[in-house]
Amino acid sequence: MEIVICPFCGKENRAEDETCQYCQARLKPLRIDPESQPGLIGQSPGEESQVFSKKEGKPDSQDGLQASGEVTPAGKPAVSEPSDWLTGFRNQITTQDLTPGPEALDDERQPEARDIRQDFEAGAMLDDAFRSLPFENARDNEESYPEFLPDEPQKAEKVGDVAADDLAWLRELQSQYNEVDGLSSAASKKDEGWLAANELSQDSQKREDERVPRWVGEISAGSLDKQDSEAEGGLSASELPSWLDATRPLATPQIIFGMPSGYSDQVEIAGPLAGLPGLLPAEPEIALGRKAAAYPTQLQVSETNRIQAEIFDQVLQSEGQNRPLPDRVLVSSQKVMRMAFALIILFAILAPVFSLQTLERYPAITPVEVLSASQIISRIGSESPVLIAVEYEPGFSGELDAALAAVLDHLMIQGAFLVLVSSVPSGPMQAEHIVGVSNQVGPHQYINSASQKEYINLGYISGGLAGLRNFAENPRLSNPSDISGEPAWENPVMVNIDDINDFSLVIVASENHDKSRAWIEQTSPLLEDTPLIYVVSAQSEPLIRPFFDATPQQVQGIVSGVIGSVHYGATIGRQGIAHLYWPSFNSGLLAAAILIVVGGGANALLALTASKNGRKPGGKSL
Amino acid sequence: MSLFDLGAADLIGGLLGLAVTLVVFSHFIGDNAVFRLVLHIFIGMSAGYIAVVVAYNVLWPKLLRPVLEAEGWELLWVGLPLFFSLLLFARLFPRYSILGSPVLAFVVGVGAAAAVGGAVVGVLFPQVRATINLFDLDAIRQNQENVNLALVNGSIILVGTISSLAYFHFGVRGKAGSKTQRSTWMEWLAQVGQGFIVIAFGMIFAGIYAAALAALIERLSSITRFIYSLVAGF
Numbered sequence: 001m002e003i004v005i006c007p008f009c010g011k012e013n014r015a016e017d018e019t020c021q022y023c024q025a026r027l028k029p030l031r032i033d034p035e036s037q038p039g040l041i042g043q044s045p046g047e048e049s050q051v052f053s054k055k056e057g058k059p060d061s062q063d064g065l066q067a068s069g070e071v072t073p074a075g076k077p078a079v080s081e082p083s084d085w086l087t088g089f090r091n092q093i094t095t096q097d098l099t100p101g102p103e104a105l106d107d108e109r110q111p112e113a114r115d116i117r118q119d120f121e122a123g124a125m126l127d128d129a130f131r132s133l134p135f136e137n138a139r140d141n142e143e144s145y146p147e148f149l150p151d152e153p154q155k156a157e158k159v160g161d162v163a164a165d166d167l168a169w170l171r172e173l174q175s176q177y178n179e180v181d182g183l184s185s186a187a188s189k190k191d192e193g194w195l196a197a198n199e200l201s202q203d204s205q206k207r208e209d210e211r212v213p214r215w216v217g218e219i220s221a222g223s224l225d226k227q228d229s230e231a232e233g234g235l236s237a238s239e240l241p242s243w244l245d246a247t248r249p250l251a252t253p254q255i256i257f258g259m260p261s262g263y264s265d266q267v268e269i270a271g272p273l274a275g276l277p278g279l280l281p282a283e284p285e286i287a288l289g290r291k292a293a294a295y296p297t298q299l300q301v302s303e304t305n306r307i308q309a310e311i312f313d314q315v316l317q318s319e320g321q322n323r324p325l326p327d328r329v330l331v332s333s334q335k336v337m338r339m340a341f342a343l344i345i346l347f348a349i350l351a352p353v354f355s356l357q358t359l360e361r362y363p364a365i366t367p368v369e370v371l372s373a374s375q376i377i378s379r380i381g382s383e384s385p386v387l388i389a390v391e392y393e394p395g396f397s398g399e400l401d402a403a404l405a406a407v408l409d410h411l412m413i414q415g416a417f418l419v420l421v422s423s424v425p426s427g428p429m430q431a432e433h434i435v436g437v438s439n440q441v442g443p444h445q446y447i448n449s450a451s452q453k454e455y456i457n458l459g460y461i462s463g464g465l466a467g468l469r470n471f472a473e474n475p476r477l478s479n480p481s482d483i484s485g486e487p488a489w490e491n492p493v494m495v496n497i498d499d500i501n502d503f504s505l506v507i508v509a510s511e512n513h514d515k516s517r518a519w520i521e522q523t524s525p526l527l528e529d530t531p532l533i534y535v536v537s538a539q540s541e542p543l544i545r546p547f548f549d550a551t552p553q554q555v556q557g558i559v560s561g562v563i564g565s566v567h568y569g570a571t572i573g574r575q576g577i578a579h580l581y582w583p584s585f586n587s588g589l590l591a592a593a594i595l596i597v598v599g600g601g602a603n604a605l606l607a608l609t610a611s612k613n614g615r616k617p618g619g620k621s622l
Numbered sequence: 623m624s625l626f627d628l629g630a631a632d633l634i635g636g637l638l639g640l641a642v643t644l645v646v647f648s649h650f651i652g653d654n655a656v657f658r659l660v661l662h663i664f665i666g667m668s669a670g671y672i673a674v675v676v677a678y679n680v681l682w683p684k685l686l687r688p689v690l691e692a693e694g695w696e697l698l699w700v701g702l703p704l705f706f707s708l709l710l711f712a713r714l715f716p717r718y719s720i721l722g723s724p725v726l727a728f729v730v731g732v733g734a735a736a737a738v739g740g741a742v743v744g745v746l747f748p749q750v751r752a753t754i755n756l757f758d759l760d761a762i763r764q765n766q767e768n769v770n771l772a773l774v775n776g777s778i779i780l781v782g783t784i785s786s787l788a789y790f791h792f793g794v795r796g797k798a799g800s801k802t803q804r805s806t807w808m809e810w811l812a813q814v815g816q817g818f819i820v821i822a823f824g825m826i827f828a829g830i831y832a833a834a835l836a837a838l839i840e841r842l843s844s845i846t847r848f849i850y851s852l853v854a855g856f
Contacts, residue, residue: 398840521740550752
């Protein structure tokens with residue numbers, strides 16, 4: 001919102017206010033377009049000025065000043081001509097902007113004109129003009145009356161009465177100003193100065209001060225037209241002397257501050273002077289102080305935004321504050337419970353190891369996927385190339401070694417030629433490890449023949465999915481040498497292998513579902529009559545199962561974890577690593593099942609108790 | 623196997639394995655510096671081993687040796703992979719990284735083509751076909767299965783497949799001034815799918831526990847065997 005500073009009281013006002021709401025001083029200079037005020041004036045400025053002069057019986061000095069070289073109102077011939085020195089002075093100040101040269105003045109009135117000009121320059125013309133008025137002298141001494149004034153002293157006295165009336169209405173207006181709260185002392189003092197001076201020189205007319213002229217009281221914004229009509233029969237313009245007309249204060253500020261022409265046509269529309277035309281402005285326009293638009297420093301935000309901003313501010317402030325670390329609880333209920341569960345499971349696992357009583361009851365029903373895998377391997381002939389992808393990390397060797405060992409044991413019994421490969425960097429070493437472990441499972445001499453290599457390790461398949469696809473399409477090009485750097489495809493068993501479909505069987509051992517699926521994606525479209533068997537961890541078995549259950553099958557057999565390995569050993573009547581783990585594995589599963597049931601029951605009981613007490617299970621009140 | 627049957631390597635390896643295993647097990651008491659040290663050792667050993675494997679199985683036999691052994695125009699052919707590989711190093715320098723962009727684009731493009739092609743041809747189409755074939759009565763009779771039982775089984779799988787897919791369908795048609803939510807029948811279907819998903823997750827969790835249990839048993843078995851061999855030697 002634009003704010004305007006009152007030049008008098010210095011308080012802020014709205015930009016649209018005409019007057020100060022505190023001291024009633026005018027804030028906007030009088031710039032009223034006469035055409036926009038037809039109700040007030042109803043005629044052209046020249047006509048209004050003319051009528052007003054007729055009504056008051058005195059000529060409009062401003063119009064007179066304007067008329068120097070301009071238009072002269074038609075209704076003004078009755079006014080007596082002003083004195084020569086005033087006319088000359090008027091011409092000088094209008095044509096030379098208050099800097100007339102001495103030669104421009106009339107020689108006879110040069111001293112008076114020079115004095116007046118100096119007074120004007122001193123800015124005290126108004127006071128001194130009234131001080132120099134011969135009101136007192138006109139009564140007391142007719143000789144002191146200026147010679148250049150053409151009128152008689154009696155007439156001057158009469159004129160002095162009229163002037164006293166003029167001063168009276170000004171004082172009345174001043175008193176009205178003083179009644180307004182917050183009136184600027186500067187403005188009042190300024191007015192009081194010349195009024196007081198005038199009163200000192202006119203103490204004989206104090207009785208006249210109490211009486212406000214009727215014409216002043218009748219002037220208002222709504223009665224102008226009426227007054228105009230009544231002015232026809234009022235005072236005639238010739239009753240005022242020209243010198244008095246010339247000393248009217250209305251002309252002074254216009255001259256001093258260069259008021260534009262037509263200023264007298266403006267009518268006050270606000271404040272106690274509403275309706276009066278041709279008023280003095282409180283301040284010249286150039287002196288009107290206007291403060292630059294002051295924009296509010298506070299953001300206009302909604303309540304929600306303010307709350308969010310406060311929260312954000314609190315968060316920012318809390319960032320810089322050091323918070324004391326919570327005391328480290330050495331023994332918490334959660335920690336105790338965790339350790340208790342660990343001890344229970346450890347006891348369940350170790351009990352069969354140190355006890356002669358072992359849970360050696362093996363499952364009687366063999367799963368179909370394990371049975372299918374066993375049957376496929378049973379059909380593998382001697383020296384048949386079998387591709388085995390060892391795709392698990394060492395961390396899962398405990399489970400997958402046990403599972404894969406049973407399958408490898410069966411393959412060794414069948415006399416298959418093992419071709420090991422891996423797309424995991426650690427896979428080749430895992431493959432070497434599991435072949436050695438499997439060879440120790442049962443009484444067979446699979447790799448004890450030094451003269452004949454029964455398996456070959458092709459090493460690492462690089463390139464991710466693209467490398468896997470490349471290996472499936474052209475294994476010779478993908479892995480030309482084995483893990484030791486020797487040529488891999490010179491073995492008689494490997495001579496006829498050009499793609500993955502030329503292997504008798506493909507076995508993928510993995511704990512990772514993505515790795516397992518990658519082999520299905522990249523190799524199953526190429527595998528026409530070569531079976532694909534998966535040896536997987538128990539955690540990825542549910543994700544591989546759909547490929548086995550599908551019709552047609554994409555995976556022909558699955559051996560899953562320790563359980564699958566035990567089942568597989570049962571199909572071939574051999575016990576491998578998984579059988580060593582089986583008692584502990586069984587008791588561990590049983591302990592876990594008991595803990596889950598007991599824990600679930602206890603949790604449900606706590607929740608039920610808490611709901612009866614009206615509290616949340618976590619201990620908080622509902 | 624007694625202590626005297628163990629070689630020096632087996633003895634040192636067994637002791638190291640025992641110590642490292644016990645340190646890793648100490649984590650269940652709480653995090654400690656020794657556990658972190660062993661963890662760093664494992665990571666360092668794995669990284670070093672992988673670097674050796676890649677250098678020995680890939681860089682030397684497939685990249686460097688062919689270039690060294692090539693003659694004449696063959697050098698141009700086998701040197702092309704090496705040249706493109708060197709261009710990949712330009713990615714390290716922003717000013718010359720554009721030189722490696724074509725090679726990188728080729729690698730990414732081939733990988734994406736292999737992944738998408740394999741997923742569509744190897745998994746998506748066969749699985750859709752398998753789901754449809756669950757209701758192939760001729761196939762059921764050929765397999766000598768109970769038709770009703772096979773149809774019930776197929777229906778469960780079909781409902782599980784569709785409802786599981788519906789659970790992940792979060793698209794709604796928004797209307798001005800109304801709450802955007804899935805339709806009622808879709809909500810019910812998603813609830814059924816959620817049940818199937820929960821069952822699948824339960825199976826996976828059981829498998830994870832079984833795998834971890836097997837690993838724990840293998841470690842404890844190894845430790846007890848080693849300790850038994852040590853004790854049996856005296």
